[in-house]
Amino acid sequence: MAEERARQLLAQAEQEFRDYDLLDDELHAVLMVGTHTSNGWVAELNGRRTLFLALEYLGEPPCDDLLVVHELSHVVQGQRSPAARASTYASSRAVMLEGAATATSRVLRTGRSDSAYLWMDEHHQAWVHDCHGSSRMLARHLMQHHDVPDDHDVVAPHFRNQTREGIPPRSGYWVGDQIAQGILEQGTDIGSLLSITPEQARSDVLDWARAHAG
Structure with a gap:
């Protein structure tokens, strides 16, 4: 089941990022179905940097794990640099x-x-x-x-x-x-x-x- 797999991957990656002292704040994530646009992204939700995963595009192991790690890296970037939270960049x-x-x-x-x-x-x-x-x-x-x-x-x-x-x-x-x-x-x-x-x-x-x- 995609949702269960995503939760497992998120929990594992979050712990590893904390072991590396990369996550400075609580992790907020949203699992969703039906966007049919992107497999994962990071955006502001209720003033919090939030990781979104589209379960229909989660992919097959081990690439689904790589997606979670990649997007979690963007969460870290947003927490550590205000410039990484802009809507557009150079x-x-x-x-x-x-x-x-x-x-x-x-x-x-x-x-x-x-x-x-x-x-x-x-x-x-x-x-x-x-x-x-x-x-x-x-x-x-x-x-x-x-x-x-x-x-x-x-x-x-x-x-x-x-x-x-x-x-x-x-x-x-x-x-x-x-x-x-x-x-x-x-x-x-x-x-x-x-x-x-x-x-x-x-x-x-x-x-x-x-x-x-x-």
Whole structure:
């Protein structure tokens, strides 16, 4: 049963996040059916940062677990940084919010595929390859549009399931994950990664873009 599975995954992930001293407040979660839009998201509800899970899109194990860990990472971001609670962000900030959540999933749930971490399924290995092959184009595009709000059409391919001008859909998630993995490899802990400031996010994205723009 999806509801029982979701409750188990939430309880397990919450305890792990508390063991890492990542959760600063009580966890609020809503399990729901029928949205048919997204599998999980984080938003304000009654003044509280709340995790929403759509049970019809929970996915198969172990990808359902990765979804819970990813979205719980966004809860932590909202608790630790007021800038992460905005309705829109500069595209560089959005890239790093998603990248940090994905990289946190890699730390807490090792041994999964890139497709699983980035899509919560095993059907997007070709997309991962496309992102690698498009890294120069992605870098140049982000250099030009790093301060554009993430809901603007010009950066839609980076955050939505849209392809435009050869840019793979949701490619900003891949870029952010690449950057965040590099930050962790330099010795930064996941708590600091999830607390990244907008200024640091902008700097990190621009550094990556300059290094890959060719």
